[in-house]
Amino acid sequence: xKALVLSALAVDEEHGPAxxxxxxxxxxxxxxxxxxxxxxxARVAPCTGCGSCGxxxxxxxxxxxxxxxxxxxxxxxxxxxxxxxxxxxSYCAELKKAIDRFQPLMMPVYVVRNGEMHFxxxxxxxxxxxxxxxxxxxxxxxxxxxxxxxxxxxxxxxLAVNIDARHAAAVFRDGDAAQMHTExxxxxxxxxxxx
Amino acid sequence: MNVLVIDGSRRAKSNxxxxxxxxxxxxxxxxxxxxxxxxxxxxxxxEDLDAALTKLAVCDAxxxxxxxxxxxxxxxxxxxxxxxxxxxDELGESAPRFYGIAHSGFPEPLQRKAELRTMxxxxxxxxWPWQGGVGFGGxxxxxxxxxxxxxxFSKQLRKCLPLVVADMAxxxxxxxxxxxxxxxxxxxxxxxxxxxTVNARTRKTARAQGLDLxxxxxxxxxxxxxxxxxxxxxxxxxxxxx
Numbered sequence: 001x002k003a004l005v006l007s008a009l010a011v012d013e014e015h016g017p018a019x020x021x022x023x024x025x026x027x028x029x030x031x032x033x034x035x036x037x038x039x040x041x042a043r044v045a046p047c048t049g050c051g052s053c054g055x056x057x058x059x060x061x062x063x064x065x066x067x068x069x070x071x072x073x074x075x076x077x078x079x080x081x082x083x084x085x086x087x088x089x090s091y092c093a094e095l096k097k098a099i100d101r102f103q104p105l106m107m108p109v110y111v112v113r114n115g116e117m118h119f120x121x122x123x124x125x126x127x128x129x130x131x132x133x134x135x136x137x138x139x140x141x142x143x144x145x146x147x148x149x150x151x152x153x154x155x156x157x158x159l160a161v162n163i164d165a166r167h168a169a170a171v172f173r174d175g176d177a178a179q180m181h182t183e184x185x186x187x188x189x190x191x192x193x194x195x
Numbered sequence: 196m197n198v199l200v201i202d203g204s205r206r207a208k209s210n211x212x213x214x215x216x217x218x219x220x221x222x223x224x225x226x227x228x229x230x231x232x233x234x235x236x237x238x239x240x241x242e243d244l245d246a247a248l249t250k251l252a253v254c255d256a257x258x259x260x261x262x263x264x265x266x267x268x269x270x271x272x273x274x275x276x277x278x279x280x281x282x283x284d285e286l287g288e289s290a291p292r293f294y295g296i297a298h299s300g301f302p303e304p305l306q307r308k309a310e311l312r313t314m315x316x317x318x319x320x321x322x323w324p325w326q327g328g329v330g331f332g333g334x335x336x337x338x339x340x341x342x343x344x345x346x347x348f349s350k351q352l353r354k355c356l357p358l359v360v361a362d363m364a365x366x367x368x369x370x371x372x373x374x375x376x377x378x379x380x381x382x383x384x385x386x387x388x389x390x391x392t393v394n395a396r397t398r399k400t401a402r403a404q405g406l407d408l409x410x411x412x413x414x415x416x417x418x419x420x421x422x423x424x425x426x427x428x429x430x431x432x433x434x435x436x437x
Contacts, residue, residue, distance in 0.1 A: 060410070088317040088320060096269070096273050112387060
């Protein structure tokens with residue numbers, strides 16, 4: 001079983017390394033070979049919205065950077081983990097840069113999914129786990145971390161609808177090891193990954 | 196009223212730019228002073244936010260217009276917001292009213308909900324009063340043309356932007372009526388009929404050009420000549436192309 005972790009957790013120098021270690025350990029304990037790509041360090045350009053992957057070179061992104069190999073790794077994996085510090089209830093920009101490039105994984109034709117209009121999937125994509133690291137520094141004073149975490153969980157569910165994949169979400173708080181472990185176990189159980 | 200309109204797209208000929216300029220013109224028409232600022236490139240330096248910070252320090256209202264990429268802000272727009280947040284102390288006591296406009300090719304409001312919520316969290320993080328967000332669906336066919344030249348495809352926007360401007364000019368949050376009217380699907384035919392029509396046209400184009408729409412180019416190993424390189428010096432970086 002292969003697990004691919006696309007991580008922007010390194011953006012959070014304080015809690016990111018421990019959070020990434022927790023994710024990798026949990027996956028290995030369930031028998032996965034884990035490959036981690038630090039998307040903040042990798043060569044990934046922002047999507048230009050050129051549309052080439054639709055009707056010019058169907059299924060192929062024309063931007064020749066690390067995403068070419070990351071696409072292959074995604075398609076070949078059994079579990080895809082997207083791990084990020086939570087920024088305003090969302091992915092941080094470094095991870096979103098990679099997610100924005102997912103369009104070649106979809107076909108340029110539409111289906112109704114979840115009662116909504118979406119692109120048809122091109123591959124049988126892996127189960128997908130979103131991991132969000134809430135940060136004290138980004139506390140809003142209006143919306144507490146629980147609701148920002150809720151926003152992130154909602155977003156993970158929305159991405160799953162977009163890419164037509166099973167999903168789960170884990171939300172970490174400030175590098176609390178026990179809390180991270182509990183969140184991960186619950187999320188991985190819900191994806192029915194073997195122990 | 197001083198307003199900063201933020202164009203949240205870096206695409207050339209973008210529908211976001213079309214909406215931002217359409218909003219600008221309508222705000223000017225009701226007497227507002229408007230600055231239009233486009234989010235910088237990914238490779239921009241922190242000082243590329245200086246112009247926005249200067250305007251944010253004196254404006255009464257800000258409206259962020261942004262496309263929806265997989266239910267969220269594009270990465271460059273998210274990066275600009277993160278950059279502004281990092282420099283929020285430079286704004287002193289300034290607290291402009293913050294409005295959001297999200298638009299998408301898909302008609303359903305649910306596909307814009309997460310992005311508008313992110314804008315709300317951003318406003319709260321900055322200490323700015325959130326005035327609500329509106330969404331527009333089915334914007335793809337506008338294809339970057341001015342609203343007045345996009346015919347039926349921009350009809351919804353031309354009808355609703357005056358409501359948006361009226362709320363802003365009055366200093367109010369977006370009203371429930373404004374939100375509901377913007378959210379209406381602009382498509383005059385049932386969704387399944389529209390999907391069948393668009394798909395048929397796409398398949399016809401592909402056949403004419405000899406394209407395989409279902410190509411799975413990333414399944415299996417990379418072909419010879421395509422890069423597949425491990426970078427040993429940086430253990431967290433794997434499979435980096437030269």
